[in-house]
Amino acid sequence: MGVTIGFIGATTEELDRAEREPSWADEYIFELYSGDDFPTRPYGGPDKAWAGLQFLLDGTEVDLDFLMDGSQILEDGTLFGWSAEQIESVARQLRATPWERLAAHYDPERMTKEDVYPNTWRFDAEGELKWLEHAYEGLVAFFSEAAEGGYGAFMSFSF
Incomplete structure (x- = not known):
């Protein structure tokens, strides 16, 4: 499965x-992914x-850190x-950052060396x-849709 x-x-x-x-949240997330409300949001x-993506984003001015943002x-x-405010802020930054700006930081040799x-x-x-x-296109789409709908988000991190 992986991280x-x-x-x-x-x-x-x-x-x-x-x-x-x-504990409610943990159960609720499972229900969202398996229930009738999914994928209406x-x-x-x-x-x-x-x-x-984090490696590439770190080379830009986008203020997004998957492992540090959000509240545990x-x-x-x-x-x-x-929060909805965090989602809106990230959505605005991602929409203003074309893929080519991230791709310019792609360095497979360095990424391999840094594991x-x-x-x-x-x-x-x-x-x-x-x-x-x-993956970046999907991320931009998610943040944009969530921001347009006034949503915050749950972020799951599985390892």
Whole structure:
């Protein structure tokens, strides 16, 4: 399976309750992904591409850190809440940052040396760049849809 990150839109009320009742949040996320409410709200994420995208984002002015942003809901570090304001801010930055600006920082040799997850950069450098581009497009789409809908988000981090 691997280490993955995913997002699903969340209302302010859901995020508030999640902070008060973390065990509720854990169960609720499962229900969202398996229930009738899914996929009527924005969802998506970088999946396994999160660290590669983080490497590229770090070379830009986009203020996004997958592992530091959001507020931790579960003590084990597998669930975070992102406010509607955070989602809007990131969406604005991502929409203003074309893929080419990120791609300019792609360095498969350095990414391999620094062991950037999933560390497949040396096997098919061009293919991995296309994979990152697809993941970035999905990330921009998620943040844009969530912002337009006034959503915050739950971010799951599985390892």
